[in-house]
Amino acid sequence: MKAMVRHSNDRAPSDVGVTTLAAGYYTDPAYFAREQEHIFRKHWLFAGRHDDVPPGSYVTRRLGDAQLLLVRDEAGVLRAFHNVCRHRGTLLCSAEHGPARGHLQCAYHAWTYRLDGALHRAPHMEKVSGFRTEDWPLLPVALQVWAGNVFLYLGEGTPPPLSEYLDTVDTRFAAWAMAELRTVARRTYQLRANWKLVISNYHECLHCPVAHPQLCKLSPYLSGDNEPMHPTWMGASMELLPGCATLSLSEPTAGAPRRAPLPGLDEQARRSVFYYALLPSMLLNPHPDYVVTFQLRPLAADRTEIECHWLMHPDEIARPGFDPSDAVEFWDLTNRQDWELSDLAQAGISSRGYRPGPYSNREELLAAFDRWVIERAGAL
Ligand code: FES
Numbered sequence: 477m478k479a480m481v482r483h484s485n486d487r488a489p490s491d492v493g494v495t496t497l498a499a500g501y502y503t504d505p506a507y508f509a510r511e512q513e514h515i516f517r518k519h520w521l522f523a524g525r526h527d528d529v530p531p532g533s534y535v536t537r538r539l540g541d542a543q544l545l546l547v548r549d550e551a552g553v554l555r556a557f558h559n560v561c562r563h564r565g566t567l568l569c570s571a572e573h574g575p576a577r578g579h580l581q582c583a584y585h586a587w588t589y590r591l592d593g594a595l596h597r598a599p600h601m602e603k604v605s606g607f608r609t610e611d612w613p614l615l616p617v618a619l620q621v622w623a624g625n626v627f628l629y630l631g632e633g634t635p636p637p638l639s640e641y642l643d644t645v646d647t648r649f650a651a652w653a654m655a656e657l658r659t660v661a662r663r664t665y666q667l668r669a670n671w672k673l674v675i676s677n678y679h680e681c682l683h684c685p686v687a688h689p690q691l692c693k694l695s696p697y698l699s700g701d702n703e704p705m706h707p708t709w710m711g712a713s714m715e716l717l718p719g720c721a722t723l724s725l726s727e728p729t730a731g732a733p734r735r736a737p738l739p740g741l742d743e744q745a746r747r748s749v750f751y752y753a754l755l756p757s758m759l760l761n762p763h764p765d766y767v768v769t770f771q772l773r774p775l776a777a778d779r780t781e782i783e784c785h786w787l788m789h790p791d792e793i794a795r796p797g798f799d800p801s802d803a804v805e806f807w808d809l810t811n812r813q814d815w816e817l818s819d820l821a822q823a824g825i826s827s828r829g830y831r832p833g834p835y836s837n838r839e840e841l842l843a844a845f846d847r848w849v850i851e852r853a854g855a856l
């Protein structure tokens with residue numbers, strides 16, 4: 477792993493001046509639409525893990541105003557399409573996931589598509605002169621996979637290379653060998669909060685002593701080291717206390733941890749937890765012995781769906797009595813504490829009494845993220 481930039485814990489004091497954003501950035505449907513156009517359709521979007529879609533199956537996803545379909549054929553090829561029938565626009569697959577054995581059929585008039593998106597059958601179209609099935613395939617969506625993480629690109633034209641988007645995050649976390657890890661738990665959360673509040677919450681730990689007593693017992697909340705803002709990502713790390721091997725409800729054990737550290741991690745990585753955001757839709761949270769990914773799916777200015785995956789090493793999963801619940805329940809608890817705060821923030825920001833407030837000198841990444849948004853979607 478590349479050396480991380482280290483900052484002093486005793487950061488220089490800052491002056492009052494940089495404040496939180498005006499309410500409209502979090503509440504205005506028109507600004508949400510601008511973000512969809514200038515941010516969500518200009519970046520690769522995290523769409524889950526490769527093992528979400530076994531061969532011969534599909535999953536559906538809603539990302540912003542797009543209804544999407546990920547399909548893996550029996551040969552193992554994964555593809556993405558807009559989940560919209562080419563006849564009269566009906567949602568093709570309505571379940572969250574299901575089997576895909578050779579074809580997918582629209583429930584309305586039985587147009588049938590092959591798993592490569594080609595239109596196979598279109599009943600009652602035989603007598604339409606000039607109609608050719610090859611002219612009406614499902615609309616494809618660009619898909620790339622990094623280390624088992626599936627990314628989609630919803631913009632027009634040729635997407636930028638995924639490696640350019642990842643911008644060294646892939647090499648920084650190469651030692652975790654995420655492609656080998658398997659999903660051991662998956663949970664979905666519904667928030668009454670703007671997607672940006674989730675990212676801001678993730679990138680400061682000043683709320684940790686109040687909100688996360690269980691986390692503060694394992695990782696000092698002021699131990700965070702922030703990386704400078706990058707064009708597509710933000711990152712930070714925090715240290716584990718001596719005697720703690722990871723973040724889990726069974727820690728501190730001060731003895732044998734429940735799981736071995738992932739092979740290939742150096743000493744620094746075994747003592748740290750990393751908090752990265754691949755903007756705008758992935759939070760990446762590598763621990764010494766597991767990884768949590770968060771997929772942010774903004775549904776409206778004040779609604780966000782988040783799906784979390786817990787990933788562990790196959791050798792651990794194969795052990796008799798394998799039980800990941802200490803890690804799963806730790807983050808499920810921490811998530812619920814965070815989402816409640818995000819919902820409360822949205823409620824306050826939506827109120828007439830809200831005025832932008834001052835950031836502290838330990839909230840510099842939040843101010844940088846606010847600027848990142850405005851540089852792309854514009855100022856209100
Ligand atoms: S809308 Fe799908 S077959 Fe008619």
Ligand SMILES: [Fe+2]
Nearest residue numbers: 677687688814
């Ligand atoms: Fe938190």
